[in-house]
Amino acid sequence: MGPAVSGTRKAKLWGGRFRQDTAKSVLAFTSSLPFDRRLYREDIAGSIAHARMLAKQGIISSTEGEAIVNGLVALREEMDRGQFAFDPHLEDIHTAIELALAERIGEVAGKLHTGRSRNDQVALDLRLYVKGAIDQLTGLIQGLERALVGLAEAHVQTIMPGYTHTQRAQPVLLAHHLLAYFEMLERDRERLGDCRRRADVLPLGSGALAGTTFNIDRDFVARELGFGQVSRNSLDAVSDRDFIVEFLAAASLVMAHLSRLAEEVVLWSTPEFGFLTLDQAYATGSSIMPQKLNPDPAELVRGKAGRVFGHLVGMLATLKALPLSYSRDLQEDKEGLFDTVDTVQASLEVLAGLFSTVKVNAPAMRRAAQEGYATATDAADYLARRGLPFRQAHEIVGQLVRYAEERGKALAELSLEEFRRFSALFREDIHQALTVEASVAARDVYGGTAPGQVQARLEEAKRILGMPADGP
């Protein structure tokens, strides 16, 4: 029989050697319960697997094991139902659950922590959480991809100006433009998958830092929890947060992509561009200007990229120069992680909705593609194909553009004679070569904007996304 545990100490998983209570401000400062309670399902899943293993190994009796598992299952249901009242004076979710278990099943709850430490326990919870978050986010990425691909499918014929330097450059298909984001998002999925693979390592069994003295079965626990690997070094396992940094970096790239897409939504829905009309369900108004219809959701996605970059930086700075193994600084791993998951999730959902409902102004796009000199490269290629070194062809067409511009004409409005004043290589077919249709069709290279190429990429994307072959 152990000595009595004094009242105030019951709120902690330690205290035997302490003569004095923790300062109230310290308790509030160090408690992670306000945010790590979000991990309750992961924590309980880990404890159930641990308890089963302890019983299997005979470290606790099977009756004890059952009592613990049943107690944990009941607790989880209570929490799922939102009926569990978390005591704000507790240190963390592990403490909250262990003490609640003790209240419900008595002293035997004290056997659950045999052969483990909060250091390997929290590492376990976080790895379970990150794996789950990645599964959820990759699903949402596909949701946005489907919305983009669906819109692309409706616009395989829509010609718009392709931009470099935010200046009209060459005509492209809108579908081609939208599929560029499909490529980015596919890389994001792949990158998150790589991160998931590195998160998929069971740390439990590393104890506080050095392993445990009990005859545990780590492979059993790994199987129970669905981990592909078991960690190889206990000191590393309790202080490794690489998988969180890697997740934040991958999430930062997702947000970088979404911020680019959002920027285009903002630009394209200005009256100056006039390419898109947002559905009113995806726009907001002004408290003072009655005419306003603002692309707030897109602006917020764009702005929120900064927040995720900040979480990445914060985590890296926190890890810097920490000696092994666990230090309390590592508690800072959670809030930025949770907020990142929430931010990426909401941004993906909102953009998927936005692109499922947006109206494209195809005539405006086409008009913009035709204005100006977007097919000048085609004129230079025309000359180069007739034997002129490209560098000279470029020079000549530059002068041609200047000539046309000074006369306020488009290239296509110049007469053949005018063309030939600059090079005798120009023939009658030059006007045809400079239409936006011809320009787009001519880029018939793998990855290029020619309709056939884009259609093939679109089919590929649909296959990857499991979309029906005939339409979105």
Next chain:
Amino acid sequence: MGPAVSGTRKAKLWGGRFRQDTAKSVLAFTSSLPFDRRLYREDIAGSIAHARMLAKQGIISSTEGEAIVNGLVALREEMDRGQFAFDPHLEDIHTAIELALAERIGEVAGKLHTGRSRNDQVALDLRLYVKGAIDQLTGLIQGLERALVGLAEAHVQTIMPGYTHTQRAQPVLLAHHLLAYFEMLERDRERLGDCRRRADVLPLGSGALAGTTFNIDRDFVARELGFGQVSRNSLDAVSDRDFIVEFLAAASLVMAHLSRLAEEVVLWSTPEFGFLTLDQAYATGSSIMPQKLNPDPAELVRGKAGRVFGHLVGMLATLKALPLSYSRDLQEDKEGLFDTVDTVQASLEVLAGLFSTVKVNAPAMRRAAQEGYATATDAADYLARRGLPFRQAHEIVGQLVRYAEERGKALAELSLEEFRRFSALFREDIHQALTVEASVAARDVYGGTAPGQVQARLEEAKRILGMPADGP
């Protein structure tokens, strides 16, 4: 009489031109109420001043003004008492307050928004908030300064090794070391003060972006709210978040300083250093290792520096390349700001408590200062003072140290004869010159570690902090 306002639209300050409701996910995504409700006092203060001004200028009647002001005061009391139920479907704190006011005082509430916009209103709220936060934090900085100065006062005679490269370098007084942090914190206070000066500019009256068409009195509002200046350009005023970036940068430096102090707490309370014993109220234990007494509060302060750096980066990234004037990206200014204020506040409080209760192991410090060769510079200075170029003196003493080290002796344990083998300039007083007391006393330069200098700096610090002359 205006047309009926439909049920669902009541939840917004706009909607007349919208044929369609906002998507639910968009509402959740764009709503700032979950965090900006923290600004309710600032928002109400601004509205009261605005209403008074509208009445004074005759833009609304004085009866209307009174009704609005009384309604707002009542609302604030309700919120202060925690009795106000915020509707999570509202867009922001401004909407929540205006609608609640309308419920309480009727249609006249709709006159409050005359001559202003949420764009200048939120800028106002944030400036009021930042000014208040700075006032609070500078008070807490002084609290930590007092704790450090109090400890310094108790240790004006305590000699410890001064470190460079975390290697013992020269003996210094503990008081001198502690007062180095006083200097850092004083700069922090000054820097926050400069930031406050730049935040102290009334933006109200800038309208949505271009000013207002009503005959408002901005100076009156500024006086009511205690602003020193009135903004000079409306486009700038509604899109300027410089004061937040500047605050986050100043807070980052505070946290950088606190992280350095925390690092020393961690190091000095290791058994290897053994310089400090933390009060148990400022330490925590382990769930598995019963002997542990960990410096968690200091570790967390150190770790939390990263989070504040992250908020700074996030805000800068969000502002980058935003065209004028207000864009919704700016809504991202709040959460990082609030979290920074909370983090800096708690870190200052915890460290003040820690330093008010920590025990210094002065004998261990002195022992460490005497071991090794911490007074070797004094030997070189000794030679230089006797005419040898310092560069040669340095070289000779380097060889002397190597000689002593190879024999396992301290410098002071070498005989005069041994000293003279390296330079004939050494005399009998060399042993005295190499004591830690002599070393410390010799650095009698402004800013140096000689007891008189340190005592003078200490007095100065106490005067600045308003501490009694005789003791802490």
Next chain:
Amino acid sequence: MGPAVSGTRKAKLWGGRFRQDTAKSVLAFTSSLPFDRRLYREDIAGSIAHARMLAKQGIISSTEGEAIVNGLVALREEMDRGQFAFDPHLEDIHTAIELALAERIGEVAGKLHTGRSRNDQVALDLRLYVKGAIDQLTGLIQGLERALVGLAEAHVQTIMPGYTHTQRAQPVLLAHHLLAYFEMLERDRERLGDCRRRADVLPLGSGALAGTTFNIDRDFVARELGFGQVSRNSLDAVSDRDFIVEFLAAASLVMAHLSRLAEEVVLWSTPEFGFLTLDQAYATGSSIMPQKLNPDPAELVRGKAGRVFGHLVGMLATLKALPLSYSRDLQEDKEGLFDTVDTVQASLEVLAGLFSTVKVNAPAMRRAAQEGYATATDAADYLARRGLPFRQAHEIVGQLVRYAEERGKALAELSLEEFRRFSALFREDIHQALTVEASVAARDVYGGTAPGQVQARLEEAKRILGMPADGP
């Protein structure tokens, strides 16, 4: 006479106790000479002041002092002329200069380092450098301000759409828009000035960390070098890099402002906006698209903001959790600082040139301001001024806009009768109230866009910049 200094050791200011040479890779890794040679003028200025002080105090003879000063002056001239060959094997600029001095004036050079250390020396150099850099940058900021104010002066009558959410919001004067940047840049100047004040503290005399044993005169050195203050704590003085972080933060805000301005250049010079035509001297072309005229300088300014933010983060991360006093990590303070100065300088110069030469398309701006419903707020204010609560007025005009939009009309194209269908408060003067001129003129509040207000702000700006009253 000191012992012989061996050949290889001559390359360092230390080595007496070392039995072994530094590894070559370590030498290359730790040497700062490749970048800190940029500080040679600051280093020599500091050494001259230090030598004069040593002589004045009798620590060295006046002949020695003169020899040292003359040697340093000659060395500086050699370096100014680019004739000094830096030996890449030396540790830093301090070593390079001290060894070069010894070569030129012999053993007496070895007395220069009396009473100082590289730790206070490098802190001195950096403070001198930052002060100089701030002086230069504030001059360049004024250069850009003059270009903007000059352009504003030419466009006090030019009406353009003011934007919120990158959507047309209310008409404003182009001059008003440009002066918003004047406000930002003035804050930048002020902020840099505050930073300069905190950098203006002499650290020399702090020695390696604890002060010095020599009877130095720090005030004399401060006066010689033009410092306003002398540092108060030696431990702090050698490890304080706050002024660098503060400079980087201020520079980050400058770049944030320039990135916003650059974004507008990019947007406004698209054919879609068509507000600006860049001078060809401030645009570049494409290697493949002959028609291209790209706003590359603006894009680069926008992009370079990221680099400066990165330097700020890097410095904060480097400082985090460094125990006192000097650690070699601090050597990382220089490259980011230098690059920031170069980046901000070039960005300011390029934008000043761009705005001095850009052509404004005033008719396009005016056309854009007239299209759409940019004066809808004026309609709401019209009703509110006639007694309707603003909230109801807003609702009514929202419906009016929707009505007009459905008929493809501008507000001004509605008949009075149509107006009155929505509110009987509309009178004949409503059409006049909705012109862009009336809208701009009505915002006649301090900080607003009414011509008189803008003109007054413009005069103020010109006075601040010392520009002639009559024109740019």
Next chain:
Amino acid sequence: MGPAVSGTRKAKLWGGRFRQDTAKSVLAFTSSLPFDRRLYREDIAGSIAHARMLAKQGIISSTEGEAIVNGLVALREEMDRGQFAFDPHLEDIHTAIELALAERIGEVAGKLHTGRSRNDQVALDLRLYVKGAIDQLTGLIQGLERALVGLAEAHVQTIMPGYTHTQRAQPVLLAHHLLAYFEMLERDRERLGDCRRRADVLPLGSGALAGTTFNIDRDFVARELGFGQVSRNSLDAVSDRDFIVEFLAAASLVMAHLSRLAEEVVLWSTPEFGFLTLDQAYATGSSIMPQKLNPDPAELVRGKAGRVFGHLVGMLATLKALPLSYSRDLQEDKEGLFDTVDTVQASLEVLAGLFSTVKVNAPAMRRAAQEGYATATDAADYLARRGLPFRQAHEIVGQLVRYAEERGKALAELSLEEFRRFSALFREDIHQALTVEASVAARDVYGGTAPGQVQARLEEAKRILGMPADGP
């Protein structure tokens, strides 16, 4: 025959439509030649493959193709020998090489740019560079791993205190501690490998943004250059810098790991810890304190982590909200990348050297492991194994530690009777169970610190690194 190209325009690959020269300051601001000349080998390799393909496809004649290839090979040799004088007025490395080629082989050089653009060319160069850099860095990572594993092998028996919170926690083997870094570095290698896979995509053929009108063979070029994939979307391919961000993120984690290792070098080589003695080739001295032997290389590695984090942030901020496709902001991708490669490379080399030469003070480590109460967990496990719930066992041992501490005794110095005063479960074997050897041996779990486990991990590491089975 093409029109004459005017003198000044020769310095650019464009200019036909320009009536005016680029401003000098703009030229200096926009030129990337000062840093992208580092890519000359990648650029020439790409051009050779492109020229071969053009000839193979009959787009240029085989004679032309040969002339171009031979010219490029000669140029590369000239550059390899350092004999090529780069003209600082040129825009970039692509221009420098194309113009130099034209000087050497005449007009035919102008055909090289057929069917490509600088946009896909620079993307190609960067991908080749990143792939090469990753190959080099993974080799250097292995170099450091070998140094650590070699030291581990010499210390499989060395017992030291394992730390949590920088407080002694439980005894571990030094080899176990060193192998924790092996795990981190292996993850780094894997992560860089994943990044390499995503960089291994040929962008050439994407043209400026839309593909090309020439009948090119992208697969041929991919094979020539050793690329595993060909990009699928031209708009994405010219504006995708994900692989650089991903590389910087992976490099940031490498530096985070190295900073942790460096921190331990700094701590462990203090006299307070006394665990390591640095070889003098890997330490530096002080210009003023003759006794100093500072761990500068480790400090610099620690400090340089900040710089790499900064480059990562800078790149993310630069990418944020850039509309498609190429914008000049992307030029900012290079300097941070190059500096990161250099920094990581040098840091790995220096630490590998440091760990190959450092001396371990094994007795000091063992002494530290034995002092204090590092085996208290073993006492609690002892009780738990005898049936006491772990939570109670922890509580009892906590009180035991407190009891011993108050008497100034180690746990092992308590008599059996004293032990039994706290629990009757203690038996005679308790003293044996509390030795550091027993403690280490008891953690015989996969990943734990028991000698057999560590030996097995060590053999595995050696096998992975290709080190001989018998020794380092």
